[in-house]
Amino acid sequence: MxxxxxxxxxxxxxxxxxxxxxxxxxxxxxxxxxxxxxxxxxxxxxxxxxxxxxxxxxxxxxxxxxxxxxxxxxxxxxxxxxxxxxxxxxxxxxxxxxxxxxxxxxxxxxxxxxxxxxxxxxxxxxxxxxxxxxxxxxxxxxxxxxxxxxxxxxxxxxxxxxxTPIDTVVLRQQYHMALSHKNITLPFVLTEKKPGLGYDHTTFGVNIGTDGERYIWAGFTNTGVFLLDRLKWVIAGSLLLIGITLFCFWYALKTLLSQQKLNALKDDFINNMTHEIHTPLAGITVTAQALKQFSHSPEEQQNYLDIILYQADKLNALTDEILAGARLGVDNEEKESVGIDGFLQDVVQGVGQAARVNVEAMPNITVSIYKNHLGRAVANLFDNALKYSEEQVVLSCKVEKSTLCISVTDNGSGIPDGFKNKVFDTFYRIPTGNVHNIKGYGLGLSYVKKVATMHGGSVSVSDNTPHGAIFTLLLPL
Structure with a gap:
């Protein structure tokens, strides 16, 4: 490639x-x-x-x-x-x-x-x-x-x-008229001494003498500027074509590099996804073979079945996350009016580690949202914050200038400035070499961005002093 x-x-x-x-x-x-x-x-x-x-x-x-x-x-x-x-x-x-x-x-x-x-x-x-x-x-x-x-x-x-000599004033007037007929408006100088190198163009000398020879010349300066003004549309057209060509070159090169980058991200995603799918499948297979080949007490059988159900739940969660992004904007979900306080409390309770989420005071207002998608988006922010932080995650919600602001704050390692705009790209994960200690597929934050856009809003990330990150969803009311 x-x-x-x-x-x-x-x-x-x-x-x-x-x-x-x-x-x-x-x-x-x-x-x-x-x-x-x-x-x-x-x-x-x-x-x-x-x-x-x-x-x-x-x-x-x-x-x-x-x-x-x-x-x-x-x-x-x-x-x-x-x-x-x-x-x-x-x-x-x-x-x-x-x-x-x-x-x-x-x-x-x-x-x-x-x-x-x-x-x-x-x-x-x-x-x-x-x-x-x-x-x-x-x-x-x-x-x-x-x-x-x-x-x-x-x-x-x-x-x-x-x-009676020829009047040079009259000659100047006549030359100005003759130049005007040829659409030349450039100033000139008449001299009876042959001009030197100080002129861009000098006419040949003409004899205006009536009694013997009397030569006079006309000299022009700044002819380059005059000619460029005459050719301004031709030159502008050429520059425009050059500009369009350079833009097309830049755009094509950018597209090629973006495609290469996307392919690399997709390969990384497929590798991670293959590993994440293979692990629960292997666990289910080994557990099922153990149940089939050996005799176990009812308590041991129940433990094996719990393992199978746990691994199956992991597979379901994985497929749900992939399908949620694919269905976004296609499943024709309609907006619902919900109380934001109760809605966010339900999302927190649905998180596996709800005890680690510190919920600050919520405004008692009703908003119109795509409930399922926004709930999954906020849950993704929780999941992300809980993965990268060992301390509590803070959820806050407030209304500023007819905009609903939902913030999730963690005390993890934070996100370097160079990656703040990239973390919302599909499949993108912050590079950490060949090993990712924290599992993920590069889909969660891109899904959050799509949901924010779907609501006519935006999502951003900023630093949490002294360390950590603050993810903020801005949704117009």
Whole structure:
């Protein structure tokens, strides 16, 4: 049996270790994948933030450039109809040209897509011209190109584009929005110096310069905590499975060990029972053979018959004790209302050594009990106390907080603390080596516990100072 249990323990241990390792590996893989997705999303969001910030900067320049074209004190926009080419020709001229710049201070152009004829400038014509110019400016800025429609406009736009730096505050706002779209709420730091080892993740640098190179990076810390929070339900599920596996392992091992312990107790019980049955049977057999083979006087015959009856009574008592435990809860006994004083006095009188029982004052109350079972349970407590004590056994009964307390006190050797909870287990006897000087089968106290539970109560054992034990039955009224 021990080898089988050891083999089962080894196999279960291997299974538990394997399942635990797989769950931990599964959690590690999930964490690694989540870390890779986080880094990819952070880098992509940083590019999107750069592009959106640059787009905002371009729109600001386009709005400023449109204001220049609409400023009638800065440029003069006219148009006329070219009859030869059959198209409207627009002319834009600076009112205050800067001669030192050189280059053209005015320009003429037609719009190929314009089918409407304008003989002179009108608000509608001016709006169409400005929108056409703005489309070219927007396309050029998106490619990093500045259109020189005139020298003044080109220089002014180039200066505004190249000399106005990208606002990192706007970039931070755009990056925060881009991260939010990817469900990333982790704080970050923007720096124009490549971060060192103080960050868990650093994005690649992006160029936000409009006049040359100007790189900026984003650094993240505490990414591990963030990823664990993202994976908390996956990790919790894995830990739960590991916990369930460990619990099942513990429960199975506990069951196996309990079964082994129960088998040992049953073997001990069977050995004791075999001895207890064999002794009276042997006595009956020898006595009967003596009566049969030899002639005896009537007085001797009566002595032999008394021996046979005594041994038969021992067998009956043994079988009654075994059957009482088996019938408990099955024989459908109904509760009876009895006076507790008279009931306990009857139990004491039924004990073989009633003279050794000191009965203290009893309460004069009526209780509803399973009379036969409770009587046998109290008698078992007496029998136990009388076996282990050479002095008188004390029976006391009182009522405390709607609870009936029946106590049996002896002055024996007592029960060590390590065995106080075990003595009520079926077949359990306090180990004393290979020899039990006091006979028993490990059934009496377990029967007392079952009867107490049957009444909705409990039984416990405590120390009787200076020596001995106190068994207490607590039964709710």
């Amino acid at each position: 021990k080898r089988k249990i050891l083999l089962a323990f080894v196999l279960m241990t291997v299974c538990v270790i394997g399942i635990t390792a797989l769950q931990l590996y599964y959690s590690y893989v999930n964490y690694t994948v989540a870390e890779g997705i986080f880094k990819r999303d952070a880098d992509e969001a940083f590019l999107d933030a750069r592009d959106s910030t640059m787009a905002l900067n371009r729109r600001r320049l386009e709005k400023e450039f449109r204001g220049w074209l609409q400023d009638t004190t800065y440029v003069n926009i006219t148009c006329h109809w070219d009859a030869q080419k059959e198209e409207t020709v627009f002319k834009m001229k600076h009112l205050k040209p800067i001669e030192k710049l050189g280059g053209a201070h005015e320009m003429s152009m037609s719009i190929s897509t314009l089918n409407q004829r304008f003989d002179s400038i009108t608000p509608q014509a001016k709006k169409l011209f400005i929108n056409h110019i703005m489309k070219s400016v927007s396309d050029g800025l998106s490619r990093g190109t500045v259109w020189y429609f005139t020298q003044e406009l080109g220089d002014r736009l180039s200066k505004a584009y190249n000399k």
